[in-house]
Amino acid sequence: MDIKMLRTAACLVLVLSGLCVGEGILPPGPLSGAVAGTVKFTTTLTPSERPFLSVRWNFKEVNIITSTSTDIIDDGYSGRISLDRATGALELRKLVLDDSGEYVVTIAQDGGLQIQGKIKLNVYALITGANIRSPAAILIEDKSSTNLSCEASGSISTREWMKDNRPLHQSDRVSFSVDNKTVSLQPVHSSSHGTYQCRVSNPVSTMTAAYDLTVNFGPHNVSIAGPSAAAPGQKVTLECKADSVPPANFSWMFNGNDTHVNNSMYIIERLEAESIGIYICTASNMVTMRENSTVLNLRASCSAPRWSFLLLLISTLILRGFM
The missing domain is CATH 2.60.40.10 (Immunoglobulins)
Structure with a gap:
């Protein structure tokens, strides 16, 4: 025997006693409501030409309302509820946390058959x-x-x-x-x-x-942005970068000597023989007490005019004592 047949058989038994649990009379739930808010227990019943003989809503051991020719309302729900006699729907206002729980509606239809539905309500305080x-x-x-x-x-x-x-x-x-x-x-x-x-x-x-x-870290990923080769006489700008919190401090060395440049930018206004060589940028973090360095080898560009390149080479050799 399948579930539908079992439900039918159970309902027939209840009919003999005057009560049947209406399948789908209330939505599956649970319903959710906010403290001080309103919730409506709607039913799936459509208004009929003949009104229900009675509608009764219960919560735990409390009979909220019994509506026949007159309405009997529990004192605790006075001013808080409205009932739609045509469908059996109940509106509950001014919700409190203690309104959470299972609600039961019992409706007596014309002919004496009673149908019943149950639904759970959860009431929440606003975050x-x-x-x-x-x-x-x-x-x-x-x-x-x-x-x-x-x-x-x-x-x-x-x-x-x-x-x-x-x-x-x-x-x-x-x-x-x-x-x-x-x-x-x-x-x-x-x-x-x-x-x-x-x-x-x-x-x-x-x-x-x-x-x-805020996490203090670094310096990491130290790098120098700028050309590795440039033509003689050209302006060259080198920029040192690093990932660091707080922002890193920078210092520069050229061919092993301190340049006294202590910012991220190193600018060579005009590339000369004495400007060619090894540039080292060191980034340091005063909170982590760490430092990291990177190197750029700046060369004269081969794309420069041949006479400029030869002149730069001769000047470099003279400065280094080879001639």
Whole structure:
């Protein structure tokens, strides 16, 4: 015997006693509502020419309303409910958390047959005051650890963590507490630097908090942007770059000697023989106490006029004592 036949048989038994559980009389649920808000328990019944003999709604042990020729309303629901006698739908207002639970409607149709439906209501407090907290500390990559805690008020169903608007996943450095309230970074890395978001939600509200985490790192990826060869007499600009928080300080050396240039730009107004050689840029971070260097070998361009190249070569040899 299939499920449909079993339901039919059960309903026939209940009919003999004057009650049948109406299949689909209420949506499957559960319904969700917000504290101080309104929810409507709609039925799938269409108004008929003959009104229902009675409509009764119950919640736990309380008879919310019994509607026949008159309405009998429980004192606790006075001013909070409205009943549609044509369909049996009930509107419940000024919701409180204690309104959560199972609601039962019993409808007596013309002819004496009673049908019944059940549905669950979950009431949630709106999410408010979402924020992310972290211990105050100076964080240095690969040396420091920290954690971020997501706080909020209201009925919290889920917490979701993101970083720079992308989902944050567990890794060898990232771990989450069982309730997802706290994310731990052990130890922090340069990739840990950025904006963290925590989205707190329930079925009736969502709130997102953000926190900018500063991780001091570097300098990494030091490089010199500029030509490795240029024509004699040409202006040459070299720029030193590095990934670093806080921004790196720069210093330059030329052929092993300090140039006293202490910024990211090194400008050669006119390339001469004495400007050809090895340029070293050193980037340093005063918080991490680390530094890294890179090298550029600046040469005279072979595309320069032959007489200019020969003159530059002769001048270089003279300066170096070969002639």
